[in-house]
Amino acid sequence: MTTQHPPVENWATDFDHTDPQWVADPYPIWDELRSSCPVAHSERYGGTWLPLRHEDVSAIAYDTEHFTSRSVVVSEVRPGPDDLPAPIGLAPPITSDPPFHALARRLLLPAFSPRRIDALEPFTRQLCVELLDAAAGRTELDAAVDYAQHIPLRVIVRMLGFPQEDADVFRRFVRMVLEDVDQSPEERQAVVEEGELDAYMDARIAEHLADPQDDLTSFLLDAELDGHKLEPAHVRGTMVLLMIAGIDTTWSAIGASLWHLAQSPADRRRLVDEPDTMATAVEEFLRAYAPVTMARLVAKDFDFQGQRLKEGDWLLLPFPAANRDPDFFPDADQVRIDRAENRHAAFGLGIHRCIGSNLARMELRVALEEWMRRYPDFELTDPGQVTWSAGQVRGPRCVPVRVLRGD
Amino acid sequence: MRVHVDPEKCQGHNRCYALAPELFDVDDLGNAFELNDGVVPPALEDKARRAVANCPEYAISISE
Numbered sequence: 001m002t003t004q005h006p007p008v009e010n011w012a013t014d015f016d017h018t019d020p021q022w023v024a025d026p027y028p029i030w031d032e033l034r035s036s037c038p039v040a041h042s043e044r045y046g047g048t049w050l051p052l053r054h055e056d057v058s059a060i061a062y063d064t065e066h067f068t069s070r071s072v073v074v075s076e077v078r079p080g081p082d083d084l085p086a087p088i089g090l091a092p093p094i095t096s097d098p099p100f101h102a103l104a105r106r107l108l109l110p111a112f113s114p115r116r117i118d119a120l121e122p123f124t125r126q127l128c129v130e131l132l133d134a135a136a137g138r139t140e141l142d143a144a145v146d147y148a149q150h151i152p153l154r155v156i157v158r159m160l161g162f163p164q165e166d167a168d169v170f171r172r173f174v175r176m177v178l179e180d181v182d183q184s185p186e187e188r189q190a191v192v193e194e195g196e197l198d199a200y201m202d203a204r205i206a207e208h209l210a211d212p213q214d215d216l217t218s219f220l221l222d223a224e225l226d227g228h229k230l231e232p233a234h235v236r237g238t239m240v241l242l243m244i245a246g247i248d249t250t251w252s253a254i255g256a257s258l259w260h261l262a263q264s265p266a267d268r269r270r271l272v273d274e275p276d277t278m279a280t281a282v283e284e285f286l287r288a289y290a291p292v293t294m295a296r297l298v299a300k301d302f303d304f305q306g307q308r309l310k311e312g313d314w315l316l317l318p319f320p321a322a323n324r325d326p327d328f329f330p331d332a333d334q335v336r337i338d339r340a341e342n343r344h345a346a347f348g349l350g351i352h353r354c355i356g357s358n359l360a361r362m363e364l365r366v367a368l369e370e371w372m373r374r375y376p377d378f379e380l381t382d383p384g385q386v387t388w389s390a391g392q393v394r395g396p397r398c399v400p401v402r403v404l405r406g407d
Numbered sequence: 408m409r410v411h412v413d414p415e416k417c418q419g420h421n422r423c424y425a426l427a428p429e430l431f432d433v434d435d436l437g438n439a440f441e442l443n444d445g446v447v448p449p450a451l452e453d454k455a456r457r458a459v460a461n462c463p464e465y466a467i468s469i470s471e
Contacts, residue, residue: 109436114421341460353418
């Protein structure tokens with residue numbers, strides 16, 4: 001039920017991140033704009049900017065004075081200064097600005113520290129093995145549908161202490177928030193007002209208040225800022241953030257990595273023969289196929305790279321494009337799984353560094369290790385059947401593969 | 408050789424700790440700090456350089 005946007009004819013003046021050409025293969029578009037613009041502008045979504053160079057993406061990520069994180073998903077509904085619960089934002093801390101941001105973030109960080117995440121590795125590995133067992137004996141399967149999408153979903157559901165059988169409900173919420181961004185303002189507003197997502201979260205909060213558990217939901221309900229329990233809107237917003245941000249993104253990274261490996265016999269062989277290469281391979285997949293483009297709103301008028309950015313304009317912050325900047329990465333368009341120097345920005349830069357980066361990295365590594373152990377050799381059944389998600393999280397949604405050699 | 412993590416620049420990407428746990432550790436918030444006053448044994452100098460070269464925030468420096 002989405003409004004059709006007219007096809008893009010000029011990427012420098014009319015880009016649209018939901019256009020089928022961008023969705024299918026954004027890299028040539030970004031390369032062209034990076035060398036010609038390098039900050040593109042489009043009237044779509046009420047006015048949107050797009051920096052492409054690593055240098056510019058990085059400068060904006062560090063600049064919390066001229067850019068606000070009040071909304072980080074570009075859509076037809078652009079929130080005005082008074083439309084969101086300042087200073088928290090709808091989904092703290094990703095939608096929070098300094099100084100509140102640091103408080104909200106500090107609260108969550110311990111739950112995602114390397115040691116806390118290490119403790120989830122056995123569960124994750126067992127989950128991967130079970131998914132592979134469920135497909136045992138098949139010579140064709142879908143690396144995204146049958147494997148990648150289930151892994152981050154079930155891990156975050158476990159962390160939040162939600163019912164595992166709610167997986168389908170979760171998938172629908174994720175699509176609603178991240179992919180249906182080309183809906184008309186009326187359609188999108190209606191979805192928000194329906195309040196299904198909030199109602200679901202409120203039900204989980206009520207259950208946890210009545211019967212506290214050793215999970216993230218109870219942790220949040222028990223947490224205090226300045227001696228006070230968090231406001232219900234804060235708890236709910238953070239839960240929505242963890243659910244949404246924890247699923248689509250890592251699913252995309254796992255799927256894109258398997259999509260790459262399906263087409264690279266040399267990289268498959270290397271990972272089998274030299275398993276230690278996995279450490280650099282994971283970082284290189286994150287660089288080359290970084291799933292997440294963030295967004296900002298311009299907080300005050302600002303001259304940037306010869307352009308006049310106006311207060312209230314959207315700005316896409318494409319970390320995946322920064323990761324392909326040839327002025328920053330040698331052979332930026334080549335996937336080198338042993339790349340030794342790799343300051344990629346897949347998890348963002350500055351104060352909003354992805355809080356789940358340790359979790360995502362662990363899930364990606366374990367998912368690839370278990371897949372390669374089971375299927376050291378596989379190929380795409382039909383490259384034409386591979387489909388990619390639209391919006392700010394990029395990843396393959398269908399990756400049908402044929403098993404060439406099973407274990 | 409010594410390594411130093413600038414706590415103002417570190418955002419907890421955790422790359423140094425993953426690459427060289429002999430030289431770096433992270434606190435409960437995920438922020439990195441150098442071990443052993445940052446002193447790098449000769450055998451770990453390559454690891455130290457790699458940690459520097461993979462920090463997205465340019466938070467690690469080396470002094471010889």
